[in-house]
Amino acid sequence: MEDLKRRKRLRHSLIALFTVIIFILPFIITNNYYRSVLVIIGIYTTVVVGLCLLMGYAGQISLGHAGFYGLGAYVSGVLTSTYDVSPWIAILLGAVGTGLVAYIIGIPIFRLQGHYLALATLGLGLIIHVVMMEEVDITGGPSGLTKSIPYLSIGRFELNTDFKYYFLVWIVALAAIILANNVVHSRIGRALRSVHGSEFAAQSLGVDTGKYKLQVFTLSAIYASVAGSLYAHYITFISPSPFGLMTSIQFLVMAVVGGLASIWGPIFGVTAITLLTEGLKYIVPKMIPQAGGEYEIVVYGVILVIIMIFLPEGITSGIVNIYEGWRHRKELADVTSGDK
Amino acid sequence: MSLASELLQYVLSGLTMGGIYALVALGFVIIHNVTGIINFAQGEFVMLGAMFMVTLIGVGAPTPLAIILSVILVMIVVGIIEFGAIRSAKKASPVTLVIITIGLSTAIRGIALLVWGTNPYKLAPFTKGGPYHIGGATIVPQSLWVIGTTAVLLALTLFMFEYTYWGKALRACMVNKFAARLMGISPSRMSLFAFVFSAALGALAGMVIAPITYVTYDMGLMLGLKGFVAAVLGGLSSTPGAVIGGLALGVIESLGAGLLSSGYKDGISFIILLLVLFLKPGGIFGTSGTKRV
Amino acid sequence: MSLLEISNLTKSFGGILAVNEVSFSVNNGEIIAVIGPNGAGKTTLFNLMTGIYQPTGGQVLFNGNNIIGMSAHRIAGLGIARTFQNLQIFNNMTVLENVMVGRHTKSKTGLLGAIFPISRVQREEREIVEKAMKKLTLVGLANKAMVGADNLPYGRQKMLEISRAIALEPELLLLDEPAAGLNSTETRKLVKIIYKLRDQGVTIILVEHDMETVMEIADRLVVLNFGNKLAEGTPVEIQNNQEVIAAYLGEEDLVC
Numbered sequence: 001m002e003d004l005k006r007r008k009r010l011r012h013s014l015i016a017l018f019t020v021i022i023f024i025l026p027f028i029i030t031n032n033y034y035r036s037v038l039v040i041i042g043i044y045t046t047v048v049v050g051l052c053l054l055m056g057y058a059g060q061i062s063l064g065h066a067g068f069y070g071l072g073a074y075v076s077g078v079l080t081s082t083y084d085v086s087p088w089i090a091i092l093l094g095a096v097g098t099g100l101v102a103y104i105i106g107i108p109i110f111r112l113q114g115h116y117l118a119l120a121t122l123g124l125g126l127i128i129h130v131v132m133m134e135e136v137d138i139t140g141g142p143s144g145l146t147k148s149i150p151y152l153s154i155g156r157f158e159l160n161t162d163f164k165y166y167f168l169v170w171i172v173a174l175a176a177i178i179l180a181n182n183v184v185h186s187r188i189g190r191a192l193r194s195v196h197g198s199e200f201a202a203q204s205l206g207v208d209t210g211k212y213k214l215q216v217f218t219l220s221a222i223y224a225s226v227a228g229s230l231y232a233h234y235i236t237f238i239s240p241s242p243f244g245l246m247t248s249i250q251f252l253v254m255a256v257v258g259g260l261a262s263i264w265g266p267i268f269g270v271t272a273i274t275l276l277t278e279g280l281k282y283i284v285p286k287m288i289p290q291a292g293g294e295y296e297i298v299v300y301g302v303i304l305v306i307i308m309i310f311l312p313e314g315i316t317s318g319i320v321n322i323y324e325g326w327r328h329r330k331e332l333a334d335v336t337s338g339d340k
Numbered sequence: 341m342s343l344a345s346e347l348l349q350y351v352l353s354g355l356t357m358g359g360i361y362a363l364v365a366l367g368f369v370i371i372h373n374v375t376g377i378i379n380f381a382q383g384e385f386v387m388l389g390a391m392f393m394v395t396l397i398g399v400g401a402p403t404p405l406a407i408i409l410s411v412i413l414v415m416i417v418v419g420i421i422e423f424g425a426i427r428s429a430k431k432a433s434p435v436t437l438v439i440i441t442i443g444l445s446t447a448i449r450g451i452a453l454l455v456w457g458t459n460p461y462k463l464a465p466f467t468k469g470g471p472y473h474i475g476g477a478t479i480v481p482q483s484l485w486v487i488g489t490t491a492v493l494l495a496l497t498l499f500m501f502e503y504t505y506w507g508k509a510l511r512a513c514m515v516n517k518f519a520a521r522l523m524g525i526s527p528s529r530m531s532l533f534a535f536v537f538s539a540a541l542g543a544l545a546g547m548v549i550a551p552i553t554y555v556t557y558d559m560g561l562m563l564g565l566k567g568f569v570a571a572v573l574g575g576l577s578s579t580p581g582a583v584i585g586g587l588a589l590g591v592i593e594s595l596g597a598g599l600l601s602s603g604y605k606d607g608i609s610f611i612i613l614l615l616v617l618f619l620k621p622g623g624i625f626g627t628s629g630t631k632r633v
Numbered sequence: 634m635s636l637l638e639i640s641n642l643t644k645s646f647g648g649i650l651a652v653n654e655v656s657f658s659v660n661n662g663e664i665i666a667v668i669g670p671n672g673a674g675k676t677t678l679f680n681l682m683t684g685i686y687q688p689t690g691g692q693v694l695f696n697g698n699n700i701i702g703m704s705a706h707r708i709a710g711l712g713i714a715r716t717f718q719n720l721q722i723f724n725n726m727t728v729l730e731n732v733m734v735g736r737h738t739k740s741k742t743g744l745l746g747a748i749f750p751i752s753r754v755q756r757e758e759r760e761i762v763e764k765a766m767k768k769l770t771l772v773g774l775a776n777k778a779m780v781g782a783d784n785l786p787y788g789r790q791k792m793l794e795i796s797r798a799i800a801l802e803p804e805l806l807l808l809d810e811p812a813a814g815l816n817s818t819e820t821r822k823l824v825k826i827i828y829k830l831r832d833q834g835v836t837i838i839l840v841e842h843d844m845e846t847v848m849e850i851a852d853r854l855v856v857l858n859f860g861n862k863l864a865e866g867t868p869v870e871i872q873n874n875q876e877v878i879a880a881y882l883g884e885e886d887l888v889c
Contacts, residue, residue, distance in 0.1 A: 059435055063442070108617035115378045115438050116617065119568050123610040126565070130606060179748045186747035186754070187740050187761070190726070194734045197723030204683055204717075205801060206709035206738035215744045245561070249446050256439060298450030304443025309429045312436045 011181070019174055026166045035162040039234060041274050042169035043227045046176045048254045048266040050223030053180050056260030057192040058213040063248045064121030067128035068221040070243025071098045072228025077238045078138060081147035088152075091229040095222045102221030103214065110210040110217070117217070125248050132240035144239025152233045165234055172230060176223055181263050183219070188212055246297060250277075253300045256307050259314020269314070273303075345476025350598045351591055352474075356483040356552065358590020359490030360386075363545035364567025365574065365582035366497060367538030373514035373577055374527075374534040377426070377437045381445040382542060383564020384452075387557065388414045389543025390550040391452060394461045403466055411543050418539035422532050445560070452557040460554035482551045489548045493541060494583055501579070506533060514577075562606060566593075569613045636661045636836050637682075637805060642691035644677055651677040653860040654691070659805070664831055665838045666847045668871075669857035670880065675840040676718055678857070679807050683715050684708040695805070710738045714803035716794040718810045718840070724783035728774060731782050731793055732765035735800025739764075768796040772826060788819045792826075799830060806830065808839040812846050824850055848872070856880070 029035060051065055075094030079085040085093075105124055109117050132139050140146050151160045152168065159165045183189050194202040195209045202209060232238050250273065258269025277296060284295055307314070364382055371379045392410035401409065425440055432440075465482040472479050500507035512520040513530045521527055545563075546555075553559070570589045574581025589609055597605040637659040644652040652674040659665050667675050680686040682693055684705035692699050700708050714735075723731050740761055746754040769775045772792040777785065785793060791811060798806060808827075812820050820843065827837060827850055841847045847854065848868040856863040856871060858880045864871060871877055 055435070061435060061438060061442070105614065108614060112617065115434065116572070118380070118438060118442070119378065119565065120613065120617070123565055123569075123613060126562075127607050127610055130604065134604070182750055183744070183747045186750065186758070187737065187742040188744060188747045190730060190734050191737055193725060193730075194723045197725045198721040200685060200705075201717065201721035201723065201797075202734070203705035204685070204709055204715050204721075205735050205797065206706045207734070208704075208706045212744075219744065219748075249442070252439070252442065295450070295454065297453065298447055301443045301445070301447025301450055304446065305425050305440050308432065308436050308440045308443065309425065312429070312432050 008185075015174075015178065015181070022170050022174065023167070026163055032162055035166060037274060037278060039162055039166050039169050041270050042166070042173040043231050043234070044251070044254065044270045044274065045173045045266055046169075046227040046230070047224045047251055048258070048270050049173070049176045049180050049263070050220030051251055051255045052258070052260045052266050053183065054216055054220040055255055057184065057189065058216045059196065060213060060217065061115060061118040061252070062121040062217070062220070063118055063245065063252065064123075064125035064128070065220070065224045065251045066243045066245065066247035067121070067125035068098050068102065068224035069228040069231070069247065069251075070128055070132065070240070071101065072225030073232040073238050073243065074132065074139060074228075075225075076229035077145050077149045077232040080233075081145055081149050082138075087150060087229075087233060091226060094229050095225045098225035099218050099222040103218045106214040106217045110214045122245070122248075125245060129240055129244050132243065139240070142240060144237060149232050149236045149238070151236065159233075169230055169234070172226065176226075177263050177266075183216070184263070188215070192216065246300075249297075249300055249304075253303055256304060257314060259311075265314055342476060346598070347595070348475055349477040350594045352477055352479050352483065354591035354594030355587060356486045356590070357549075357594065358570075358587035359486050360545045360549045360563065360586075361566050361570040361589050362490060362583045362586025363493060363541045364563055365570035365586045366494075366579060367541045368567055368571040369574070369577060369579055369582045370510070370514075370534050371538050372571070374510060375426070375437075375531045376434055377441060378568070379535075379538070380438065380441040380564065381421075381448060382538065382567060383560030383562070384445045384448040385414055385418060385539045385542030385560070386546035386549075386563050387452060387555075387560035388417060388448065389546030390463070390555040390559065391456055391461075391546075391557075392543075393547045393550060394456075394463055394555050397463065407544075407547055410547060411540050414539050414543035415536045419532060419536050422535040426531065426535070427528060445564070449558060449560065456557055458557065460556045461550075462554060463550040465551040466548075480552070482548070486548045486552070489544060493544060497541070497579065510534065510537075566609050569609045572613060573616055635659060636696065637838075638694040639682075640692055640694075642678070642681060642693060643689045644674075644681055644686060645689050650860045652681065652688070652857075655857070655860075655862045656691075657855050657862065657865055659836060659838060661836055662831065662834060663836055663852045664827065664850055665836075665853050665855060666851035667838060667840045667855045667857060668842070668844075668847060669863070672859070673857040674860040675857055676809055677860075679715060679809055679840065682708075682807065683713060709801065712801070712804040713807065714798035714801040714805070715807035716791070716798050716809055716811060718813070720787075720790050720794060722782045722785075722790050722793060724781075726782055727778065728769065728780050728782050728785065728793055729762070729765055729778040732768050732797045732800045733761050735768070735797040736761045736764055738801055765800055768800045771799070771829070772796040773822070788815050791815065792819075792823075795823075795826065799835070803835060805836045805838065808837065808841075810840055810842065812841055812843045820846060 025038065026035060029038065047065060047069055051062060054060055054062055072091075072094040075097055076087065076090045079090040079093065080087050101124075105120060106117075109120050133142050135141075151158050152165075153159060159168055191202065191207045191209075192212050194205070194207060199209060228243075231242075254269040254273045255266065256269070257272055258265030258267070276299075280296065280299065364386060367382050367385065368379060371377060371382070389410055392413050393406050396406035396409055397403065421444060425444060426437065429436060429440055465480065466485050467481050469481050472481070501511050509520065509525045510530055510533060512523065512525055513527060520530070546559075566589060567586070570586035571582050573585030573589060574583070589612065592612060593605060593608050596608040600608075635658040639658065640656045642652055642655045643650065655674075655678065667678060669675055677686065681688050682700075684700070684703050684707070688701060692701050694700075695708075695711060695713065698711070700711065700713075723734065726734070740757050742754050742757055750758070766775060766778065769778055772795055774785075774789060774792055774796060777789070782790070782793060791814070795808070795811065811823055811827075815823060824846060827839075831837060839847075839851075851868060853865065853867055854871045855865050856874075856877050863880055864874045864877050866874070
C-alpha cells in the first residue's frame with residue numbers, strides 16, 4: 001500500500017507548505033487594508049469549507065449559512081457585551097446552539113430525496129434574520145447591538161489589531177480545512193462518496209445515508225457559527241445586515257467558484273470572490289458614479305449561472321479534471337496491459 | 341366585531357393570498373414534474389409581472405393592455421432564460437440546475453433593483469368601488485379580482501391539461517419522461533413550455549396582487565418561498581394538491597397572524613413546512629411511489 | 634432453526650403480482666439457487682429481502698427476527714449482503730475504496746472520530762485496509778487496488794462487487810446473476826470463490842440463468858414462474874419436474 005501512503009504524504013506536505021505561506025504572508029503585507037481583507041478571507045474560508053463539505057459530500061445546497069454565521073455572531077456578541085460571558089465560552093455556546101438548530105431542522109429534511117434543504121434553509125435564514133430585526137430588546141433591532149463587543153484575548157494578550165487577529169483567524173481556518181480533510185478521508189467520507197456512486201449499493205452495504213448527510217450539515221453549520229463569532233469579535237459591532245440572504249448567496253458563489261471536490265477549492269473561491277467584490281467596490285463608482293452597492297447581487301447571480309453552465313465542478317476542479325483525465329488514461333493503459 | 345366575523349375576515353384575506361400562493365405553487369409543480377428542477381426563480385416571475393405592469397400603467401397604458409403586454413413580456417424573458425441558461429446545461433446534475441435557478445433568481449432580483457430601485461410601488465385597483473360587507477367582514481373588490489383570476493387560471497390550466505395536445509403532452513412528460521419521448525414528445529420543448537406557462541401564471545399572480553400589497557424588487561423571494569411551501573403541502577407533484585395547499589397555507593397564515601402574532605407572520609409558513617416534512621413527508625395530498633432499482 | 638425463513642411473501646406493483654405468496658427456507662451453510670424465466674420475480678425477491686422494496690404481504694425471518702419494514706442499511710447490518718444484476722459499482726472511487734465501504738458495518742468511527750483521528754481510529758482504518766485487501770486477494774483483484782473502479786473490465790467489476798459484499802462478512806450472501814457476462818474461465822473462478830465462501834460458513838442464495846453452473850453448485854433450487862413458486866428441490870428433482878420443464882420449454886412442447 002505504498003501508493004496510498006505516498007498520496008497521504010503528498011497531501012500532508014501540501015498542507016504544510018500552505019501553512020508556512022499563510023504565516024509568512026502578514027509579515028510581507030504590511031498595509032492594514034490588505035491585512036483586513038486577508039482576515040475576512042480567513043473567516044469566510046471557514047464558512048465555505050463547511051459549505052463545500054455539505055455540497056460536495058452530502059450533495060445538498062444550503063441557502064441559510066449566513067443565518068448560522070449570524071447566529072454565531074449574535075450569540076457571541078450578545079453574551080459577551082450584555083451578559084459579560086467569557087468570549088471563548090460564548091463561541092462554544094454559539095457553536096453548540098447553532099449545531100443543535102441545524103440538527104433539528106435537518107432531521108425531517110434528510111429523510112427526503114431531492115432539494116428540500118435548499119428551500120428549508122432559505123426559509124430558516126430568513127426567519128433568523130427576522131428575529132434579529134424584531135427582537136429589539138436582545139439584538140438592538142435593525143441598528144444593531146448598542147454595547148460594543150470586546151476583543152478576544154489570550155490571557156492578558158488582547159487580539160486588537162488586524163495583524164494579531166490574522167493569526168487566530170487563520171489557525172481556525174487551517175484547522176477547519178484539516179478537520180474537514182480528515183472527514184473526507186474517513187469511514188464517513190467514504191460512506192458519503194459511495195452514496196454519490198450508487199445510493200442503492202451504499203444502503204445495501206449498511207450505509208445510513210440520511211444520518212451522515214445530517215451530521216455533515218450540522219458540522220457545516222457549526223463551522224459557520226464559529227466563523228460568525230470570530231467576525232463579531234473582529235468588527236466588535238454587529239447588526240443584521242451582513243447576515244441576510246445576500247451573504248448566503250455570496251457563500252454559495254464562493255463554494256461553486258472554488259469547486260467542491262478539493263480542499264483547496266474554498267480558499268481559491270473565497271479569495272477570488274472577495275478580491276472581485278473589493279475590486280468592484282473600487283472600480284464601479286469611478287465608472288458609474290450614481291451606482292450603489294446593488295450591482296454586486298447581479299454579478300453574483302451571473303457568476304453562479306455561468307460557472308454552473310460552463311464549469312459545473314468549479315474552476316479548481318476544472319484544472320484537476322484535466323490532470324485526472326491524463327492519469328485516467330495512464331491507469332487504463334496499466335489495467336489493459338495487466339490483463340495480458 | 342364578533343369573533344365569528346373576525347374569523348371570517350381572516351379566512352377571506354387568507355383565501356386572497358392563498359390564491360396567489362396556489363398560482364406560484366402550480367408553477368413550481370409544473371416545472372418540477374417536467375424537468376425535475378425546483379425552480380428558485382418562480383417568485384421572480386411574479387415580481388417581474390407586477391413590475392412590468394406598474395411601468396406600463398405609469399406610461400399611460402390602459403389596464404387590460406398593460407396586463408396582456410406584461411404577461412407576454414414575462415413569457416418572452418423566461419423563454420429566453422430557459423433557452424439560454426437551463427437548456428445549455430441540460431446534461432448537468434439536478435444540484436447544478438438548482439444552483440443555476442438560484443443564480444437566475446439572484447440576477448433577476450438584482451437587475452430589478454437596478455431598474456426599479458428599492459422604493460415600493462403602489463398600483464390602483466382594477467375596478468373602483470367601495471369594500472363590500474359580508475357577514476360582518478369586509479372585502480375589497482381587488483380581492484374578488486384575485487380570487488376570480490385564480491379560479492379562471494386554475495380552470496384554464498385544468499382544461500389545458502385535459503383537452504389540448506400541449507397539455508396532454510405536458511402531462512405525459514410529468515408521468516413518464518422516457519415514455520413520452522418514445523411517443524415523439526420532445527422533453528426539451530416541453531421544458532420550454534413548462535417554464536413559459538409557469539411564467540405566465542406567476543406574472544398574472546403578480547399583477548392581480550399588486551394593488552393589495554406593495555410592489556418591490558424583492559417581493560418574489562417571500563412569494564416564491566410560500567409558493568414552494570404550498571407545493572410541498574400538496575405533495576410537490578400534484579396540481580390539485582398545489583391549489584389546495586396554496587389556499588390552505590393562505591388561510592392558516594392569515595389566522596395565525598391575526599390570532600397569534602403578526603410580526604412573525606412569515607415564520608408561520610416555515611413552521612408549517614417543517615411540520616409537514618416531519619409528520620407527512622409525502623405532502624398532505626401526495627402519495628409516495630416506489631423507486632425501481 | 635433455519636437461517637432464513639420466507640413465508641407468503643407478496644409484492645404487487647400497481648396490481649401486477651411480481652411475487653405471489655412465495656415461501657421457502659434456507660439452512661445454514663447451504664447454497665440455494667433461485668431460477669425461473671425472465672420476469673419471474675427473482676430480482677424483486679432479492680429487493681424485498683434487502684429492504685429496497687417493502688412487500689405487500691408476508692414475512693421474512695432472518696435468524697428468527699422479522700426483517701420486513703427494516704431499512705436497507707439496517708438489514709445489511711444484520712449480516713445480509715448482496716450483489717446487483719446491473720452492476721452498482723462506486724465509479725467515483727478506487728477498487729480498494731469500494732471494498733473499504735463494504736467494511737462499513739464492521740467499523741465504528743463516527744463523525745467525531747472522523748474529525749479527530751486518534752490512534753484508535755487510525756488502527757481501525759488500517760484494519761479496514763487490511764481486511765479489504767484480503768477480500769480483494771480472494772477474488773484476484775489485489776493488484777488492481779489503487780485503480781479507479783470504472784477502469785476495470787466487466788468481469789472484474791463483477792468480482793469487485795462480490796469482494797465488496799463479502800467485506801461485510803455476511804452470514805447470508807445474495808448473488809444476483811453472478812455468472813452473467815462471464816466467460817468460461819471466469820465462471821470457473823466464480824464457482825471456486827463460491828465454494829470457498831461456503832467453506833468459510835457463508836450461506837449463499839443466487840439467482841442464475843446458467844443452468845450448468847446452477848445444477849453443479851446448488852444444494853437446492855427454488856423455481857419461480859410469474860411470481861409464483863413452481864417447485865423446490867434438489868437439482869435432480871428439479872430436472873425431472875414436469876411443471877418446471879413446461880415452464881421453461883413452453884406449454885406447446887408439453888402437449889407434443
